[in-house]
Structures are given as structure tokens and as C-alpha cells.
Amino acid sequence: MFRYVNNSTLTNDHGTVMSINGNLDLENRNVDMQDIKNGNTTINQEWDLVYVDQYPDEPKKGEMNNQFGLVVQRPFHIISEMGEQRYLSALASNV
Amino acid sequence: MNIRDGRCLDVSGNKDTEGREVIVNNRQDSANQRWRVVYVDKAKKEPTKGLNKEFGMWVNRPFYMVARLPFHRVMEAISANNIVIKRWRKNVTAQQFFFDGVSKTIRSQQWKNYALEKKSNGNSANLGMSSTVTSRWW
Numbered sequence: 001m002f003r004y005v006n007n008s009t010l011t012n013d014h015g016t017v018m019s020i021n022g023n024l025d026l027e028n029r030n031v032d033m034q035d036i037k038n039g040n041t042t043i044n045q046e047w048d049l050v051y052v053d054q055y056p057d058e059p060k061k062g063e064m065n066n067q068f069g070l071v072v073q074r075p076f077h078i079i080s081e082m083g084e085q086r087y088l089s090a091l092a093s094n095v
Numbered sequence: 096m097n098i099r100d101g102r103c104l105d106v107s108g109n110k111d112t113e114g115r116e117v118i119v120n121n122r123q124d125s126a127n128q129r130w131r132v133v134y135v136d137k138a139k140k141e142p143t144k145g146l147n148k149e150f151g152m153w154v155n156r157p158f159y160m161v162a163r164l165p166f167h168r169v170m171e172a173i174s175a176n177n178i179v180i181k182r183w184r185k186n187v188t189a190q191q192f193f194f195d196g197v198s199k200t201i202r203s204q205q206w207k208n209y210a211l212e213k214k215s216n217g218n219s220a221n222l223g224m225s226s227t228v229t230s231r232w233w
Contacts, residue, residue: 002201002211004151010160010201012213018160018170018222020180025164031178032220033213047170048161049152052191055159058183067167 008046009036020044096122103128141196154196157204159183172203176214178222 002018005011010018012033019034023044034045059065061073070076078088088095096103097119105120106127122128146153160170161183168180171190184190191204192211200210209224 001150001199003149007151008163016213016220020162020164023164025162025166025168025180027168027181028173028179029168031170031180031222033222034220043163046163048163048167050159050161051153052157052159055183057185 004049007049009041010047010049017041017045018047104130143196147194147196150194150199152194152201155193157191157193159190160192172205172209172224175206175209175225176221176223178211178224 001013002010003012016033016035018031019042021030021032023042036045059072062071064071080086080088101122102119103122105118105123107116107118109125109127111127120128142154144154144156152158162168162170162180166182169183169190170178170192171181171187173179173189181190188205189203192201193204194200195202195210198210200212202211203209203224206224206226208226210226211222212225214221214223
């Protein structure tokens, strides 16, 4: 039996919470149940419960992706703020 | 209570689990021996929609469980034994879950008979799913 507590944790009756194993933000990473250490949750134990009818669509081409702070599929330069204001250039796999 | 010997109905072992046996036992006045008689015509039905404040979830309203790690991946049921995080994909019901107001479990929108539970094999603390009502685990 789970409860969504303090708008952040999914807690069972033993007080353990759903956690991303190893605190690794990787595709296909397992979710398991872990204790809360010293009364404080870690970020891998915190979840937003977003109802499907309220989930925002992924930003499309030309729209700002607020999560990453970049406009989707809009080419850009990356310019150094040092004196010469050089541009990042890709030389094969080296930058 | 049995008026002949004073013994009363008792939830065996004081364990609040689904399918638990009820026995007749000496009176101890503990919570597992206290009962409420509710007449059928007065019984409240479990809500089939709206916010369940005790559990913090809306009943029968599908949701994503979104991680707060930087990529904001969502939980996905890849099998009954495994719940993992993956990138959000539109209309993928394996990434959607709902709170069932009757069983008080979180169920998969794709496999609606399956509820989230902690897998109990060995020392594993993995989160998985089960189709049995005892997914109301303790």
C-alpha cells in the first residue's frame, strides 16, 4: 500500500520509499524500495506525480525546451566569452 | 462476543493483511478484536473518482511517476517483475499508472490486474507488480 507523501515520496507502510537504484539517472535503471536516511530523502527518492491529462507535450521544433534551456532543432553557435570571442568548431570528434 | 464464554472474534496474529484468518479468542480489547457493524443500506461506497486525501492520489485517474533527477524520466513497467525509469513517450500505457480506490493499490494502466509491490524474493528490494490482491502489502 503506497501513499504519495508531501508531494514527493511514494511511501509504503514500512516507511520505505520508491528509489532509483544507485541514484543513477540512466535509461532502464531499476526502481526499488529503500529507507529514508536520517529523515531526509535524496533526489532519487523524490517523484512528481503528474496526471496524464496534465502532462505537457514535448516541445516541438522551434519551441523552447525549458528543461534544457534550448530551442528545439534550431541551429546555434557556441561562442566563447573570452576576449577573441572564438566559435566552437567541431574537428571530427574533437571540439 | 460469545455470551456463553466471553470470547470474541479476533484477527489472527493482529496482522492487518488481505485474506487473514479470523479466530475466536479470549478478550484482550485490542484493535484486532474491535469491530464496527455497518448496515448494508448505510455502508459508504468507495469513491470511484476524486482525490483520496489519505493516499494523496486521485482515484482512477492515470498518472506518470516522474523522477526528479535531471532527465525527469518516468517509471515504466517492462514486465511484472521489473519497474524501471525510461524517457517519457507519448501514449505509452506501460508508463501510466492509476490509484485503485477499492484495493488501495497503484495499478498499471497497461496491465490493469497488476498492482505495484515490493518483490519479496531473497534480499531484493526491487519494485515489481503482482496480480494477486495481496499486493496490498505490508
